[in-house]
Amino acid sequence: MINRRFFLKNSALFTLGCALPSWSNAGIAGKLKLKYPSMGLQVYTLNSLINLPGADTKTILKQIADIGIKELETATGSGGLYYRHSAKEFAAIVNDLGLKWIGNHVGGLPRSTQVPVGSRNLRDNVQQIVDESAEGGCNWVICSSSSINTMDEIKRTTEIFIKAGDAAAKNKMKFAYHNHQSEFTPIEGVSAFDYVLSNTDKNKVFMELDLAWATAAGMDPVALFKKYPGRFPLWHVKDLDKISGKPCPVGKGKVDFKHIYENSKLSGVKHTFIEQDGSKTIDDPSFSVQWLKENIY
Numbered sequence: 001m002i003n004r005r006f007f008l009k010n011s012a013l014f015t016l017g018c019a020l021p022s023w024s025n026a027g028i029a030g031k032l033k034l035k036y037p038s039m040g041l042q043v044y045t046l047n048s049l050i051n052l053p054g055a056d057t058k059t060i061l062k063q064i065a066d067i068g069i070k071e072l073e074t075a076t077g078s079g080g081l082y083y084r085h086s087a088k089e090f091a092a093i094v095n096d097l098g099l100k101w102i103g104n105h106v107g108g109l110p111r112s113t114q115v116p117v118g119s120r121n122l123r124d125n126v127q128q129i130v131d132e133s134a135e136g137g138c139n140w141v142i143c144s145s146s147s148i149n150t151m152d153e154i155k156r157t158t159e160i161f162i163k164a165g166d167a168a169a170k171n172k173m174k175f176a177y178h179n180h181q182s183e184f185t186p187i188e189g190v191s192a193f194d195y196v197l198s199n200t201d202k203n204k205v206f207m208e209l210d211l212a213w214a215t216a217a218g219m220d221p222v223a224l225f226k227k228y229p230g231r232f233p234l235w236h237v238k239d240l241d242k243i244s245g246k247p248c249p250v251g252k253g254k255v256d257f258k259h260i261y262e263n264s265k266l267s268g269v270k271h272t273f274i275e276q277d278g279s280k281t282i283d284d285p286s287f288s289v290q291w292l293k294e295n296i297y
Contacts, residue, residue: 036261036297040071040102042236042275043083045285051077057085058093065097067286068293073273075105075144081120081129087136095137102271103208103234104133105178108146109157122146122164130164134171140234140271141168142208143177148192158196165204176206176234184217197228207231209267210275212238215255216245222263230268236275237288247277249284251291261296 041064043050050060057079064072072094074082081104082090094101106129107121115121120129122143133141141164146157161177168175183193197207209232214221225232239253240246250257274288 036264037270037272038070039068039237039289039292039297040073040271040273041069041285042073042075042105042273044075044077044105045274045276045279046282047075047077048278048280050083051079055079055083057083057090058097061093061097061099063282064285065099067282068289069099069274069285071100071102071271071273073103073105073140073142073271074101074138076107076119081106081132082136087132087138091136091138101136101138103140103142103176103273104129104136104138105142105144108143108160108177109148109153111147122160126160126164126167130167130171130173134173139173141173141175142234143175145178145180148182148187151188154187154192154195157192158199161196161205162200165201169204174206174233175204176208178208178234178236179210180213181217184214184219197231202231206233208234208236210236210238211257211260212236212240212247212253212255216240221260222266225263225266229266232267233270235267235269235272237272237292238275238277239288247275249276249291250274250288251295252287257292257296 043064046060046064049055050057061072074090077083081087085093091101109123110121115124122129130141143161143164146160147153148157161175165175177196179193184191193207196205207228209221209224211221214224237250237257239248239250239255239257241248241252242254274285274292276284276288279285
């Protein structure tokens with residue numbers, strides 16, 4: 001006869017085991033496989049196509065959906081912020097294709113005193129940009145770049161970001177700043193990257209870390225995660241050719257994606273966007289998707 005105490009003890013253990021999440025059982029059976037955010041694409045990758053006069057926005061977005069992309073980030077181009085559409089119209093096209101419009105890129109502090117007629121930036125049009133993005137159901141407004149050549153410009157840029165963060169929060173959205181290499185160059189003893197993150201509300205101003213440009217600047221993205229934990233909910237997954245230093249398909253260059261993804265939890269990442277400046281066809285981001293599926297996901 002089975003001992004009653006033994007039976008009850010083992011029954012409880014069995015029930016607990018069934019209640020554990022799947023990753024726990026997977027961890028017992030073998031190597032734990034981390035779960036990463038859905039692969040997205042910064043549409044700027046296909047800027048040369050989608051901004052062509054007469055280009056059909058829906059056709060190009062369908063090509064993006066067909067390679068396995070789930071989320072989109074947009075950027076200003078010759079076709080405007082929404083590729084010849086209103087924010088609401090663009091959102092409808094995106095939704096019809098089963099995609100999600102996550103983020104909208106726009107400039108910060110203009111680099112010239114002469115701002116082109118009809119263009120918009122966060123210094124002059126922050127509320128309009130936030131309102132339009134919210135109308136399209138977009139969750140993030142992101143500064144694509146800002147003038148940061150002097151400490152005065154860095155301070156002015158930071159003030160713009162504080163206002164953008166406040167405006168986004170009022171619309172139940174969020175704001176982030178996308179880096180290039182120059183953000184890591186010290187000016188008067190401090191980089192724009194450190195100045196912005198040290199002088200803004202961590203709950204209102206985030207960073208979209210471009211993994212390639214940070215690497216090109218000699219920075220280790222994981223070290224940045226450790227320095228500013230949780231401030232990097234957005235990534236640009238970009239690679240750089242080992243010889244030319246120019247953007248190339250993910251996995252063909254010098255960025256150590258495995259090291260970065262393995263430490264992704266530190267960053268607080270929620271959305272990742274493949275980006276390859278200057279791609280001429282869908283083949284380049286398609287290769288990146290496949291490489292990530294085979295080596296990371």
